[in-house]
Amino acid sequence: MPTLTIDGKSITVPEGTTLLQAAAMVDSEIPVVCYHPHLTANGLCRVCSVEVDGWRVQAAACVTTCAEGMNVNTQSTGVRLARQTILAMLASTVDLSQSPEILPLLAEYKADPTVFADGKRRENPIYDDNPFYLRDYNQCINCWRCVQVCAEDAQFAFALNFDGRGFETRIGTFAGNGMTDTTCVFCGQCVGACPTGALKPKRQALLEEGYNPDEVYFATRAKNKRNSKNTD
Amino acid sequence: MSNLLSPDRVVRTTCPYCGVGCQMNLHIKDEMVYRVTAPFDAEPNRGMLCVKGRFGTDYVRHPARVETPLIRTNRAEGRSAPAQWRTATWDEALDYIADELVRIYREQGGDALATFASAKTTNEDNFVLQKMFRSLLHTNNIDHCARLCHAGSVTGLSLSIGSTAMSNSIAEMEHLECFIVTGSNTSETHPVIANFLKRAVRKNGAKLIVIDPRKVEMTDFAHLWLRQKPGTDVAVFQAMAHVIVKEGLYKPEFIAERTENFENYIESLEEFTPEWAESISGVPAEDIRSAARTYAKAGRAAIYWGMGISQSTHGTDNTLSLVNLAMMCGHLGKPGTGLNPLRGQNNVQGCSDSGGLPAFLTAYQQLKEPAIKAKFDHYWGTDINPVPGLTVTEIVGNAGLGNVRGLFVMGENPMMSEPNQTHARHALEKLELLVCQDIFINETGEMADVILPATSFAEKEGTFTNSDRRVQLCRTAVAPVGESRPDWEIVCDLAQRVQTRLGIQLTHGFDYAHPSEIWEEMRALTPEWQGITYERIEREGGVHWPCPAESHPGTPYLFADTFPRGRGKFFEIQYGTESEQPNVTYPFRMTTGRVLYHWHGSTMSGNSALEEAFPEAICELHPDDAIRLDVKTGDWLRISSKRGSIEMRAMVTERSPQGTVFVPFHFVEAAANLLTLDKNDARAKIPDYKNTAVRIEKCAPPQGWDAGYALPLLERGAIKDPVQVH
Numbered sequence: 002m003p004t005l006t007i008d009g010k011s012i013t014v015p016e017g018t019t020l021l022q023a024a025a026m027v028d029s030e031i032p033v034v035c036y037h038p039h040l041t042a043n044g045l046c047r048v049c050s051v052e053v054d055g056w057r058v059q060a061a062a063c064v065t066t067c068a069e070g071m072n073v074n075t076q077s078t079g080v081r082l083a084r085q086t087i088l089a090m091l092a093s094t095v096d097l098s099q100s101p102e103i104l105p106l107l108a109e110y111k112a113d114p115t116v117f118a119d120g121k122r123r124e125n126p127i128y129d130d131n132p133f134y135l136r137d138y139n140q141c142i143n144c145w146r147c148v149q150v151c152a153e154d155a156q157f158a159f160a161l162n163f164d165g166r167g168f169e170t171r172i173g174t175f176a177g178n179g180m181t182d183t184t185c186v187f188c189g190q191c192v193g194a195c196p197t198g199a200l201k202p203k204r205q206a207l208l209e210e211g212y213n214p215d216e217v218y219f220a221t222r223a224k225n226k227r228n229s230k231n232t233d
Numbered sequence: 234m235s236n237l238l239s240p241d242r243v244v245r246t247t248c249p250y251c252g253v254g255c256q257m258n259l260h261i262k263d264e265m266v267y268r269v270t271a272p273f274d275a276e277p278n279r280g281m282l283c284v285k286g287r288f289g290t291d292y293v294r295h296p297a298r299v300e301t302p303l304i305r306t307n308r309a310e311g312r313s314a315p316a317q318w319r320t321a322t323w324d325e326a327l328d329y330i331a332d333e334l335v336r337i338y339r340e341q342g343g344d345a346l347a348t349f350a351s352a353k354t355t356n357e358d359n360f361v362l363q364k365m366f367r368s369l370l371h372t373n374n375i376d377h378c379a380r381l382c383h384a385g386s387v388t389g390l391s392l393s394i395g396s397t398a399m400s401n402s403i404a405e406m407e408h409l410e411c412f413i414v415t416g417s418n419t420s421e422t423h424p425v426i427a428n429f430l431k432r433a434v435r436k437n438g439a440k441l442i443v444i445d446p447r448k449v450e451m452t453d454f455a456h457l458w459l460r461q462k463p464g465t466d467v468a469v470f471q472a473m474a475h476v477i478v479k480e481g482l483y484k485p486e487f488i489a490e491r492t493e494n495f496e497n498y499i500e501s502l503e504e505f506t507p508e509w510a511e512s513i514s515g516v517p518a519e520d521i522r523s524a525a526r527t528y529a530k531a532g533r534a535a536i537y538w539g540m541g542i543s544q545s546t547h548g549t550d551n552t553l554s555l556v557n558l559a560m561m562c563g564h565l566g567k568p569g570t571g572l573n574p575l576r577g578q579n580n581v582q583g584c585s586d587s588g589g590l591p592a593f594l595t596a597y598q599q600l601k602e603p604a605i606k607a608k609f610d611h612y613w614g615t616d617i618n619p620v621p622g623l624t625v626t627e628i629v630g631n632a633g634l635g636n637v638r639g640l641f642v643m644g645e646n647p648m649m650s651e652p653n654q655t656h657a658r659h660a661l662e663k664l665e666l667l668v669c670q671d672i673f674i675n676e677t678g679e680m681a682d683v684i685l686p687a688t689s690f691a692e693k694e695g696t697f698t699n700s701d702r703r704v705q706l707c708r709t710a711v712a713p714v715g716e717s718r719p720d721w722e723i724v725c726d727l728a729q730r731v732q733t734r735l736g737i738q739l740t741h742g743f744d745y746a747h748p749s750e751i752w753e754e755m756r757a758l759t760p761e762w763q764g765i766t767y768e769r770i771e772r773e774g775g776v777h778w779p780c781p782a783e784s785h786p787g788t789p790y791l792f793a794d795t796f797p798r799g800r801g802k803f804f805e806i807q808y809g810t811e812s813e814q815p816n817v818t819y820p821f822r823m824t825t826g827r828v829l830y831h832w833h834g835s836t837m838s839g840n841s842a843l844e845e846a847f848p849e850a851i852c853e854l855h856p857d858d859a860i861r862l863d864v865k866t867g868d869w870l871r872i873s874s875k876r877g878s879i880e881m882r883a884m885v886t887e888r889s890p891q892g893t894v895f896v897p898f899h900f901v902e903a904a905a906n907l908l909t910l911d912k913n914d915a916r917a918k919i920p921d922y923k924n925t926a927v928r929i930e931k932c933a934p935p936q937g938w939d940a941g942y943a944l945p946l947l948e949r950g951a952i953k954d955p956v957q958v959h
Contacts, residue, residue, distance in 0.1 A: 039273040039280055099237040132845035132950065133288040155281050157431045157454075181951045184958045186829060187846060188424060189287035193270045193280065198237060203842075204291065205260075205267045209238050214265035214294060221291070221842050223941070 005071035020062035020073055021049055029075045032084060032106050034091075035144035036063040037194060040154045043145050046091075048106070050083050051075045059083055081110065088112035093120045094168075096140045099198025103142075121168065130179035132221065134192050135206050138171050141199040147172060147191035160185035172199075238262055244710035245272065247697045248286040249353065249690035250832055252576030253277060253403065253425045254699025255286050256774065259691060259710045266290055266691060266710065275774050277403040277703060283424035284830060285843060290691065292840040293711065298672055299686035300715020302326035312662045312680040323716065323726070326683050330641075331730035333666040333682075334370065337639045338735075343372030343618065347628040347637045350377040350589030351644030351720070352578035353837075354687075355695025355707055357751040358720035359580075360595070361743065362643055363588040365728040368615040368739060373600065373622030374637065377589045378833075379581050380625040381650055382540055384919035385548020386574035387585075392549070392916075393556040395798025397597070398582060400571035401535060402701040402777060402789035409433045409569050411531030413524075414451050415444035415555075416466065416541020421829040423539075423575050423700075427451065430537070440531070442524045444469060445541060446824075447895065448888045448956055457524050463822055463893055464812055464924050465514035467547060470554035471806060472510030472518075473525035475502045477561055482529035487563030491801055498557065498803035505808070513808070529562045533569035540826065543574065544922040546811040548914045553804045560801045566792040576700035578833070579690075583698030586778075587755065591622035595759040596778070612758060614740030624918045626651070626911065633660030641668045643720060644687065648676035649834030649901065652909040652920040653876050670723060675836045676901055686717040693719035695748040696770065698778070701789070704765050705775040721748055812924040813910050815892070819874060819926035821858070822893045823908060826923075830951065831899035839899070846951040848941055850881040850900035854929070858892065859885040864931060866954075867946040871932040872896065874925050877907035880932055882946050886954045894929060898922075 004013040007020070010027040019042070024031050035046040044061035051062045054072040059080060074080065088107055092114035097103050106112070128136040143163075151161040160183040164173025174183045192200045207217045240260040248255040255278035260268035269287050273280030292298075303318040304326060321329075337345050348366050350359045363375045379387070387397040406429040420427035431454050433439035440456040443449070444466070452458045461469050477483050478499055488495045507518035528534050536559060542551040556572060564570040576582050588594045598605045606619055623631055629651055631637040640661070651657035661667060661680055669678040670685040678684050692713040698704050713719075718726075725743040732742065745751050749767045756762045764780035764787070777787040815822055830847035832838040852872065854864060864870065866885045871878055872894065881896070881903040889895040898905040909925050934942060941949055 037273075101237065132842050133284070153432075153435055155428055157428065157435065181846075181953070185951075186420075186424070187284040187288065187951060188282060189269075189284065190281055192287070193282070202268050202288065204265075205238055208262055208265070208267050209236060214263050215296075217265065217267075218291070218294060218296065221845070223845055223848075 003067050003069040003071070005067050005069070005073060007073045008075055014067050018067050020051060020060065020065045020067060023067050024062060024073070024075055031062050031075050032109070033063060034103055034106070034142065034196065035146065037146055040146055040149050040194065043149075045143065045145055046087065048084050048087050050080050052077045052080055085110040085112050089114055089116050091142055093117035094123050095142055095197075097197065099140060100196060102196050123171070125171065128179070131181050131185070131187065133187050133203060134189060135201050135203055137199050137201070140197045141172060142197055143170060143172065144196060146194040146196065147200060150190035150194045155190045156186065156188050158184050158186050158188070161191065238267065244708050246690065246708045246710060247579065247699075247705045248282070249290065249579055249837065250285040251423055252579060252581060252700035253423055254579060254697060254703055254705055255282055255425055256705065257282060257286055259290070261710055264711045265294055277699065277701065278425045281425045281428055284846070285832060285838065289838055289841040289843040291842050292837050293689045293691045294714070295673070295840040297674075297840060298714045298717070299674060299684055300717060301686060302716070303684040304329065305682050308682065312664075312667065313658060316679050318684070323718075326685060327727050327730055330666070330668050330683055330727060331734055334639060334731055335734045337665060338370050341638065343370040344374060344622070345636065345638045346370055346372055346641070347374035347623060347639070348641040349625065349628070349643060349645040349647065350375055350584050352378050352581035352584045353644045354584070354720045355580065355693070355697060355748065356583040356587045356704070356755065357695045357748040358643070358724065359584045359587040359589045360751055360755050361721050361724045361728065364613070365724055365731065365743070367617050368613045369728060369731050369735060369737060371616070371618045373591050373618055373620065374628055375589055375622055376591050376625045376628065377584050378578070378625065378645055378650055379585050379590075380918060381920065381922070382577045382581065383543050383574050384917035385543035385545060385914055386538070386552045388549045388914070388917035389552025389556060390572065390574070392802070393553055393798070393804060394792065394796040394801045396791060396796065397585070398791070399573040399576065399701050400565065400791040401569070401573055402703070403429060405569045405790065406430055407433050407437060409439045409533060409535055411440045411442070411527055411534040413442045413444060413528060413534070413536045415536070415538050416543070416551075417445070417537060417539030417575055418447065418449040418451075418826060419537065419539070419575065420450040422577070422827050424829065426575065430454075440527055442527060444524070446890050446893065450955060457520060457527065459516045459520050459524055460890065461514035461516050462890070463824055464545065464810055466542060466551045467554050467806060467808055468505070468510040468513040469516055469521060470551070470558055471502065471505035471808065472507045472521045473528070474554070474558055474561060475505045476507060476522050476525035477529045477558070478502055480526070482526065483561040484563035488561060491796065492560050492803060493800040494803045495561070498805055501805035528558065533567060534562065534564045535569060535571045535573060537573045537575055539575050540577070541923060544919060545924065546912055546914050546921045547809070548919050549916045550806050554806055556801070557803050560803065565801070566790070566794070568790055571790060579699065580697040582700055582702060583696065583704070586698055591624055595755055596761045598759070609758060612741055615737070626913060626918055626920060629657050629660045632664050635663060638664060639666035640664050641670070642677055642681075643670045643724070646675045646677050646834035646836055648680065649898070649904060649906065651911075652906055652922060653911040654904055654907045655877055656911055670720060671836065672717070673836050673840060675834060685723050686715060687720045687723060688713045688717045692717070695721065696752060702777050703775040704770060704778060706767070706770050721745070721751060811912065812921050813912070813926045815926045819928045821927045821929050823872060823874070823905070823925040823927040824889070824893055824895050824923045825898045825905045825909065826895060827899070828897045831897065833899065835899040848950050849939070850897060850903035851884045851946060851952065852881055853886050853889045853895040854883045855889055855891040855893070856885050856887060859883070862929060862931065869932050869934050871930050872908065872927050874908035874910070874927045876910065879903040879905070879907055880935060882942070884946060884952075884954055886956050888954070888956045894927065
């Protein structure tokens with residue numbers, strides 16, 4: 002049961018508690034982007050970075066476990082600047098316009114994507130390769146939630162993984178196959194966990210494009226229906 | 234980039250597909266469900282859904298939904314002639330049905346009438362339906378499709394321990410030490426439960442023993458896979474019991490305290506050696522020993538099973554042999570142990586619970602008990618017929634004999650689900666009155682006199698009881714299509730018309746304003762539901778029955794102290810089978826089952842986007858058989874039994890064993906049940922769906938039917954060979 006100090010408040014927590022969880026107990030709010038409370042945390046986006054006294058670098062609160070005597074600052078100038086930079090970089094490379102969880106953070110941290118105006122943006126095709134959902138990696142922030150739920154966090158289907166390196170890193174399938182040629186079982190856990198508009202039910206995308214419900218119905222039906230015998 | 238859609242509202246409800254009872258949030262815009270998510274903090278699914286729940290609910294707005302009552306205009310041409318309909322008002326349709334029900338009742342008595350309750354509708358819907366037939370028409374000819382899925386399990390469990398539900402909750406699955414999955418393709422039929430089971434194996438080191446002739450996906454996660462020949466389950470289970478006894482791995486204290494007849498049972502086991510079982514089932518004796526040891530030595534071990542155990546002429550024996558195993562090892566009455574028949578439909582548990590069975594009232598209160606009958610008689614102010622009614626298969630049979638003249642079908646599709654369809658069709662053709670109350674005109678509806686348009690799960694309220702006995706709410710999300718009405722409302726309206734015609738005045742009649750009032754009546758009549766109210770379900774998300782008082786927490790696992798029967802009874806089992814065996818003319822075994830993307834008779838899935846993923850019937854053929862028959866994946870096959878023949882494309886895969894062809898039963902154009910035999914388990918009355926002797930031959934593709942058939946099989950939708958991809 003380590004005892005530590007977070008933003009000047011002392012707290013004793015059970016073994017294995019993360020800084021993120023401990024901070025919530027003392028009402029210190031740490032912003033998160035890739036983290037999801039019911040999924041494995043990976044410390045990918047670093048927006049939850051905090052300062053720990055004596056540590057050379059900032060710690061990702063979602064994956065750092067509390068230790069005895071830690072003195073943690075969740076709102077120092079350093080961490081706020083780090084968050085601002087991370088968010089600005091995200092916003093300059095990725096379309097965040099459909100990310101209701103992230104947009105408020107951009108405002109709160111005054112993250113200005115034009116700082117990196119000459120930066121390269123992610124440009125990918127929109128994959129429409131299955132009957133149920135679309136994949137638009139222009140909106141993907143590589144949070145890895147979809148990969149986690151496709152693997153051991155939920156479905157054990159292992160259809161998704163990281164693909165590419167460095168800036169080219171994105172979520173992909175084995176050999177770039179379309180979803181119907183992977184182990185995907187279309188459970189849509191990935192769609193349920195996606196924090197941006199990158200993974201979206203087809204029906205939702207069509208409604209957003211201005212189709213009315215009846216048009217959506219027909220647009221999601223192929224012409225080669227087995228029941229077409231009686232209709233044409 | 235278009236704007237992110239914000240929903241008009243988000244409604245929490247229960248999934249309409251399988252028995253897991255997943256909680257889901259329907260996101261609504263313009264009365265359309267455009268997105269389905271699952272709350273991560275809610276039992277039983279904790280954020281997970283499968284393809285059916287997530288993407289398969291758009292049938293709610295299908296253009297073919299029935300929007301007004303319909304009356305058949307070409308009755309004279311017979312029921313199998315293509316139906317011609319005219320729209321009718323509710324008054325007209327219900328008066329017609331009431332007149333006919335009363336006419337038949339007066340001419341021949343209530344037992345000339347029968348009804349199929351529905352595992353797809355709410356507890357309240359089923360309760361009022363059985364109440365109408367029991368209290369007004371004095372018949373117990375009430376049954377539903379549970380007869381066709383878990384009757385073998387239900388009968389076996391009633392005989393041995395006296396309770397038929399899953400003994401343990403879904404939440405316990407992650408913490409199993411060892412478990413057996415047998416006769417269940419869990420990852421396709423109960424995908425979310427399968428995820429918890431996989432998690433138990435991969436994250437918590439549980440040992441999984443799969444006992445199944447098919448290479449189902451769960452075998453990828455198995456510690457041990459026993460691939461028995463189809464239909465030889467009893468041999469394997471009995472041999473495991475033999476090993477447990479011989480090696481002294483049983484639990485004498487549990488057996489002494491909680492069970493009876495163990496001595497006789499031990500004697501009967503003598504001949505069931507693993508070597509004998511190997512000669513029968515093809516499973517190596519060493520594997521049987523290993524499985525027996527692993528199961529018996531585990532601290533907490535559970536058994537999960539599906540249709541593979543139950544749908545057999547010896548379904549009851551299959552179940553009894555599993556119960557014997559669990560009882561001798563003491564794997565009952567603790568968390569993470571138990572006997573768990575995985576229920577198929579989202580409310581198959583609830584429909585059985587609500588009195589949708591010929592011999593039981595709510596929560597398995599026996600009709601034959603005078604005190605129970607008196608309680609219901611008094612409450613309703615009627616005199617219930619104490620003689621148990623006919624089962625589903627018997628109702629169809631008696632329709633053929635002219636004993637049943639009127640049939641009211643609520644949300645079922647016997648013309649897909651009954652075995653030996655040709656025979657079933659002839660039987661239903663003889664009915665004087667056939668009413669279908671459904672959301673679509675399905676294959677049975679095509680034969681009906683009247684179609685009553687019901688609302689779908691998204692358009693009504695009520696409770697569903699999932700596989701682990703958790704009572705959960707179904708909530709209204711969108712406005713009903715056309716003039717459709719909730720099932721309970723239609724039934725109550727009809728019942729009042731019948732009541733008037735018969736001149737009966739019940740003490741508690743059918744004038745309910747809301748399903749919660751029906752639930753209150755069900756509660757009042759059922760001690761085990763006393764503690765469950767709508768408010769409480771609203772607050773807690775769901776309550777596991779039995780729950781005798783509002784202060785009672787509900788019962789996630791059963792049999793902690795005692796069995797409903799008192800002592801659990803060991804049953805001696807004879808090995809043998811009455812199933813149809815392959816012969817020279819019909820050398821293959823056909824086994825039927827489900828695929829991930831479809832749902833039973835496909836009334837729902839076939840009208841949803843799921844159809845795009847799996848648009849045609851395919852059969853699984855073993856490569857050795859394929860070489861002999863010169864068949865490649867995508868070739869057309871004609872599969873014939875003594876009763877009929879169907880045509881579909883083949884997928885060559887090692888998934889099904891050599892000599893066995895697997896056919897999904899969802900597809901009307903290749904209805905597997907045209908081939909199956911209407912031979913039943915003697916005790917459970919469940920048909921032998923898993924075993925039919927068939928002949929297979931190559932045939933020419935059908936002409937001009939479906940443009941998609943021009944595509945190679947593996948390029949249609951998401952059809953793929955699971956053995957290849959996993």
